[in-house]
Amino acid sequence: MKDSSATYSFVVPIYNDGRLAERFCVEFERVFREYLACEAIEGQVELIFVNDGSVDDSIELLRKLAGNFPFVRVIDLSRNFGQHLALSCGYKHASGDYVGMLNVDQQDPPSQIPKLLDLIRSGDADVVYGLRIQRNDPAINRWTSRLFTQVLNKLTGYDTPLNISTLRVMSRRFVDAYDQLTEKSRYLPGLEMWMGFKKDYTPITHQEREEGTSSYTFRRRLLFALSAIVSFSDLPLKFAVVTGTLVAAVGFLLTAFLILQKLFFLEIQPGYTTTVSLIVFLGGVQILFIGLASLYIGRVLREVQNRPAWIVRDTYNFGSVRESR
Secondary structure, three states, X not given: OOOOOOOEEEEEEEOOOHHHHHHHXXXXXXXXXXXXXXXXXXXXXXXXXXXXXXXXXXHXXXXXHHHHOOOEEEEEEOOOOOHHHHHHHHHHHXXXXXXXXXXXXXXXXXXXXXXXXXXXXXXXXXXXXXXXXXXXXXXXXXXXXXXXXXXXXXXXOOOOOOOEEEEEEEEHHHHHHHOOOOOOOOOHHHHHHHHOOOXXXXXXXXXXXXXXOOOOOXXXXXXXXXXXXXXXXXXXXXXXXXXXXXXXXXXXXXHHHHHHXXXXXXXXXXXXXXXXXXXXXXXXXXXXXXXXXXXXXXXHHHHXXXXXXXXXXXXXXXXXXXXXX
């Protein structure tokens, strides 16, 4: 049963794909007109586009949309801060009783939003996620996404579904709790799992991308996965300690063997190749683990510097709100 007084905010990050926003707005408005059974949705619904430092004409297109669609709000960040920080900024500005997120490419289409809204309003969950029935992405994207989720689940102990979508709807109290987080390096699904609260899931349709290609190249996806793992697990450091202990144990046994060899006058011709191989192997292990530790140290440095996680250059249809956080 719908509550006629409830309000809704949906946050959409934009990076060089503002050309898709108009068609998105038309479909979004159609869905909510039908869902709320009214012609003018701006009294209950706001659609917040966060321009994450686009280098094309996205901000001009979004400003025009804010003039054409009364329910559209636009946040223009001062540079590219990354999708998850852009979404966090949007959450901070959202005023609805229910807050959602989705992407402008309509792979998780707005037509699926009512399913999530009905479920969160009829149950006691604070977050409802869409689960993709069948993912219509290139095979490499599907495989890397599943592999990353599996690895992160193992490292963190979370149980994130492998087919989870970007579309989700959250209660006001969940978003208020999320807004209290202050860390600068964010991976939203991990933070949402860490926060607790009751979660629920519903199957949704996943479509092919309307136009263009995703800005998440294989290299960016790999770097993002590494960043998320460093943010949410210290297991790689524990692995480094265990490996170091094993290498030290092997070294101790080798030293003991050499001592016994001398004591009992065993003559074994030393192998040059073996010696060099061991030196290269141990040197590589040391450099690898020093680099791993450096990633964590760099992450700590960014946190203690306490710079704003994002900086807002301007806002449209919010009044005169300006914020950096």
